[in-house]
Amino acid sequence: MNSQAEWQEIERLFHEAIELPIHKRQELLASASGTVRAEVESLLKIDDEAFFTAPPVHLAADLMQRQPSSLSPGERIGSYEIESLISVGGMGEVYRARGPAGTAVALKILRRHLVASPQAMDRFHTEARAASALHHPNIVKVCGSGESSTGLFLAMEWVEGATLRQLIDQGAVEFRAAIDWSAQAARALAAAHAAGILHRDIKPDNVIVGENGVLKILDFGLARLEGPVHLEPNSIGASGTISGTLSGTLLYMSPEIFRGETATSASDVFSLGALVYELCAGRHPFAGDTPLDVYEAIECRVIAAPSTMRAGIAAEIDEFILRMLNRDPAARPSAAECCAVFSRFSART
Amino acid sequence: MNSEGEVTNLLTAWGKGDPNALNELMPLVYNELHRMAQRAWRGLDQGDTLQPTALINEAYLKLAGAENASYQNRCHFFAVACTAMRQILVNHARSRHTGKRGSGQLAVSLDNVQVAVHQEAAEVVALHEALEQLQAIDPRKSKVVEMRYFGGLSIEETAEAMGLSVITVNRDWRLARTWLMREMNGGTS
Numbered sequence: 348m349n350s351q352a353e354w355q356e357i358e359r360l361f362h363e364a365i366e367l368p369i370h371k372r373q374e375l376l377a378s379a380s381g382t383v384r385a386e387v388e389s390l391l392k393i394d395d396e397a398f399f400t401a402p403p404v405h406l407a408a409d410l411m412q413r414q415p416s417s418l419s420p421g422e423r424i425g426s427y428e429i430e431s432l433i434s435v436g437g438m439g440e441v442y443r444a445r446g447p448a449g450t451a452v453a454l455k456i457l458r459r460h461l462v463a464s465p466q467a468m469d470r471f472h473t474e475a476r477a478a479s480a481l482h483h484p485n486i487v488k489v490c491g492s493g494e495s496s497t498g499l500f501l502a503m504e505w506v507e508g509a510t511l512r513q514l515i516d517q518g519a520v521e522f523r524a525a526i527d528w529s530a531q532a533a534r535a536l537a538a539a540h541a542a543g544i545l546h547r548d549i550k551p552d553n554v555i556v557g558e559n560g561v562l563k564i565l566d567f568g569l570a571r572l573e574g575p576v577h578l579e580p581n582s583i584g585a586s587g588t589i590s591g592t593l594s595g596t597l598l599y600m601s602p603e604i605f606r607g608e609t610a611t612s613a614s615d616v617f618s619l620g621a622l623v624y625e626l627c628a629g630r631h632p633f634a635g636d637t638p639l640d641v642y643e644a645i646e647c648r649v650i651a652a653p654s655t656m657r658a659g660i661a662a663e664i665d666e667f668i669l670r671m672l673n674r675d676p677a678a679r680p681s682a683a684e685c686c687a688v689f690s691r692f693s694a695r696t
Numbered sequence: 697m698n699s700e701g702e703v704t705n706l707l708t709a710w711g712k713g714d715p716n717a718l719n720e721l722m723p724l725v726y727n728e729l730h731r732m733a734q735r736a737w738r739g740l741d742q743g744d745t746l747q748p749t750a751l752i753n754e755a756y757l758k759l760a761g762a763e764n765a766s767y768q769n770r771c772h773f774f775a776v777a778c779t780a781m782r783q784i785l786v787n788h789a790r791s792r793h794t795g796k797r798g799s800g801q802l803a804v805s806l807d808n809v810q811v812a813v814h815q816e817a818a819e820v821v822a823l824h825e826a827l828e829q830l831q832a833i834d835p836r837k838s839k840v841v842e843m844r845y846f847g848g849l850s851i852e853e854t855a856e857a858m859g860l861s862v863i864t865v866n867r868d869w870r871l872a873r874t875w876l877m878r879e880m881n882g883g884t885s
Contacts, residue, residue, distance in 0.1 A: 354833055354834060358867075358871055361871055361874070362867055362870075362871070365870075389878060390871075390874050390875060390878055392878075393874045393877045393878045393881070401848075402747065402748050402781075402785065402845060402846055402847070402848045403785050403816065403817075403820045404746065404747070404748065404848075406785065406788055406789050406816060406817055406820060407733065407737060407784060407785050407788035407789075408737035408738070408746075411733070411734050411737050411738045411788070
């Protein structure tokens with residue numbers, strides 16, 4: 348490490364050099380000793396603009412909002428017995444648990460701070476009731492909900508399989524599978540819309556493909572519990588990446604939701620369109636480096652036809668996917684139409 | 697609990713150069729700040745931030761009392777409180793980063809949000825460690841970073857609390873930031 352005298356010299360030269368245009372810095376540093384010069388040069392190369400902007404309050408806040416301790420295997424929540432922790436997400440935690448009859452369930456526990464407001468609690472119960480009324484082979488069944496000392500919980504049928512997020516991340520999805528999954532997802536959406544229930548957060552993380560090949564959509568009607576979406580400057584991390592609850596959802600969000608309008612069934616269709624595009628083309632239609640890029644892409648970028656990304660996609664499929672992504676909600680097909688069209692495509696591929 | 701008088705006496709004693717006073721002061725300030733942070737931050741929505749500075753000010757009024765506190769004491773308090781705030785934030789980042797859970801279940805899948813949070817927590821811990829190195833070379837600069845970044849103080853507030861000029865704090869802050877970034881990027885010194 349540098350001696351005190353060296354450090355003072357480094358400090359003086361750094362401040363002097365940083366005020367100079369780059370070509371004059373060499374001249375200034377020429378007289379300095381080797382170590383001092385190397386140190387100052389390496390410091391001058393650093394661009395510190397993006398860091399140290401705000402105290403990391405949200406990290407501590409995030410932790411303080413969580414339950415003091417996670418649930419351990421064997422603990423009971425309502426009539427469910429915890430087996431293991433599956434994932435930690437924006438809303439809370441998901442556990443694998445056993446129901447009264449020994450059946451496996453996925454138990455979702457909502458964070459305490461969400462539960463703290465009476466409105467959030469009411470909304471949870473209303474939505475849980477609505478969701479449990481949905482019976483469809485392509486929708487993950489809600490089998491119970493309630494309150495315990497740890498918070499609100501929701502029990503769902505246990506599905507052994509992988510989410511579309513995991514499957515997409517593993518590499519290119521086979522075209523046949525992409526069309527088949529699109530048809531199954533559209534079928535689920537059509538059934539829910541017919542029952543008057545919106546999903547509001549269709550994205551690959553919320554779609555699971557079982558080991559038997561049956562696709563199921565998770566969290567129907569529950570997305571709203573996470574509250575309204577804000578695009579705040581501090582949701583953008585130091586590196587320009589998105590942090591916070593936005594990250595997963597932003598890419599699948601319809602332009603009208605972005606503008607703060609109310610979600611409709613057409614918004615769900617748009618999100619499904621983005622997902623179908625990604626599955627078929629192997630690339631996301633609105634990929635961008637920053638939230639603003641994504642926003643701009645969703646708002647106004649011309650969307651390349653999926654067939655330009657992957658050979659062998661019929662013009663008819665191209666056209667249909669782009670219709671789902673139409674910026675005008677009224678111009679999009681209904682979920683029922685998506686279901687019919689993808690089923691037809693599926694039978695042909 | 698601790699009386700106003702106790703904290704004021706400790707601040708005065710520390711100001712007079714009694715090193716033991718700081719050892720007694722720190723846990724009092726840490727505990728009070730932590731309690732207040734828990735209360736304030738627990739209800740925080742995504743997007744809101746309640747700055748540490750606000751908590752530190754509040755803690756000062758509570759612990760030292762507004763009436764009988766001298767200007768000197770106030771500066772000393774801010775110095776202690778910013779260190780305490782750093783510890784609070786680093787401790788939380790650390791527990792977040794290592795993220796071991798009671799269940800012993802390690803095959804925990806993380807969603808995007810969690811990955812971002814883990815990465816940030818790792819950065820905070822790395823910064824804290826780099827700051828310890830800087831402290832060995834130049835304690836004043838490390839204190840400036842502690843007050844600015846972890847305490848959330850402005851350049852002017854930092855200058856006031858440390859009894860430095862604004863120009864000096866600006867210069868210290870700039871070099872310290874650059875130096876720390878370099879260290880965290882796997883620097884060359």
